Amino acid sequence: MSSSASPRPFVYDGDRLVCSGVDVAALADEFGTPLYVYSADAVRERVAMIANGFAGVDHTICYAVKANSALGLLKRLGALGCGFDIVSGGELERVRRAAPEAVSRVVFSGVGKQAWEMDAALEAGILQFNVESEAELELLAERAQALGKTARVALRVNPDVFAETHPYISTGMSEHKFGIAIARARQVYARAAQLEGIEPTGVSVHIGSQIRSVEPFAAALQRVRELVEELRKDGINLRNVDAGGGFGIEYGTAAFDPAASVQQYAKALRSVLEGFDAHLLLEPGRFIIAQAGALVTRVLYTKQNGAKRFVIADAAMNDLIRPALYKAHHEIVPVLLDASRPASKADIVGPVCESGDFFAQDRETAELRSGDLVALLDAGAYGMSLASHYNTRVHPAEVLIEDGKTVLIRRRETLDDLFVAELY
Incomplete structure (x- = not known):
């Protein structure tokens, strides 16, 4: 071999x-032993593959910290220019310690953000909160007002797109706990635009993990694009489109060409975004670090x-x-x-x-x-x-x-x- x-x-x-x-x-x-061994060289190669796949597209790679949160890894990813997708105040603190220069490139996801976590992220000046419920939006507005800050937000919408993966890591269907129904999103954005301390900046979507087919990603992003175009007509001018993560790898012995797989993934997303003015956020985790x-x-x-x-x-x-x-x-x-x-x-x-x-x-x-x-x-x-x-x-x-x-x-x-x- x-x-x-x-x-x-x-x-x-x-x-x-x-x-x-x-x-x-x-x-x-x-x-x-037991001993975990990682290759920083392989990590750099995967980040470069994604950057090459989306060359010419205004984008930021926001590594999903939950995949592997080792400070030594986060430090090196921050130095490569990556942002980070976090799901807790603890993960925010990991980024703050390992790659403080990257805090402004952090997006905060997760269905159960607590007030102290919101406060920490507002004080840190993160890029965006990916809000997953109307109740969360209201609490975030309260915390932003109390601190004299502005929370930049995207709603995580649920596009009801099926992705063939393990049911525990599928997240894009209407019966899942994640996100806000895409059919209700315009009403929630209208409310967000009225709230003091809230600035709507984007839309977020994440349909699951370890997905090997590119079609579900394209279908979800198409629905997001249509939503953003509707919102812009409503006078809510969103800039960021967060396509989430979840692109899979091969765990077995079957042939797997990661560079070719990234190109297929990028081609599918590019086809949806053609002629569309937006900043693309990507949240890979497994693809970068698993292998x-x-x-x-x-x-x-x-x-x-x-x-x-x-x-x-x-x-x-x-x-x-x-x-x-x-x-x-x-x-x-x-x-x-x-x-x-x-x-x-x-x-x-x-x-x-x-x-x-x-x-x-x-x-x-x-x-x-x-x-x-x-x-x-x-x-x-x-x-x-x-x-x-x-x-x-x-x-x-x-x-x-x-x-x-x-x-x-x-x-x-x-x-x-x-x-x-x-x-x-």
Whole structure:
């Protein structure tokens, strides 16, 4: 496997897995396991792909912080000129600490913004609030007036567009909790235009995550364009069109050309925006970081229970919950190849006391033995950001490979770290 043929920075150099040229086994020996490994080079490449796809279009890439909120990653994305899509006051604080120069490029999404979060974002001077309900709009107006600020807002409209993805990450249908019905949007914008402390600046839409077809994105954006044109006739001159995120990747072994996929996505959106004067906001997360990262884990034990073989690793569902939560697929590859190993089918599981603590079921790999290192690929998105301390387990370390050098961006937690906030 060569790096030029792979959409991932994790490739084999002889019989050793490397990430952007750095030996993964050596990283595991130095930093221990479980260990998250990311390639900053791959992240830069993905950002450049999106920028190239939308060259000539007035746009801002607002990275979705929820995908992976590591400060070391946000710092580098801010330096690349990215803005950020946030969904909490905590994520705002992460951007403020890691990339303060990018706060003015922040859009604040989410259905349950609290008053203190609104206050923090107003004081910070973010680009835009993506408002998801009429009650939220009223509270935002109150907070803006109290602080003597103006809140720039877009309504997140629900276009009722079906996108084929996991039901937990589909967000654009009328039965979902997100957004405001597009049919009601003109009335809500009229109210927003009357509210002191509110400045309508855009429209936002987000139909879901891990969507591989470009047609739903184009259909949703077409409805948004029509809405903006109607609102402009009403005298509400909106500038920003937030197309959301959700463009997917390939988690399996099927061919995937990320650059070509971005071009198809960009072509679909460009066709809708042709002749339309607006500033386009894009909110990619998974596409930028998922394939740039892997979770490296060491096999603790193997066992046979009846007809079932189990491979028990030192990583668990608290480190990477996607397989347990979504039945998500992650390729699992040995860090060191051994051609003498026969193929073997097993459940690859963690130590957590739940039957749902698995990374793969009945997965065929080269036979895995105690002490072996394996990498769970495409784990850069929704890995650490969904991690927990379940079973009082510490978080893994995170390292970033940048220009051939290894940067520790999160040390491994200690047990003492877990008890800092507790009183007894």
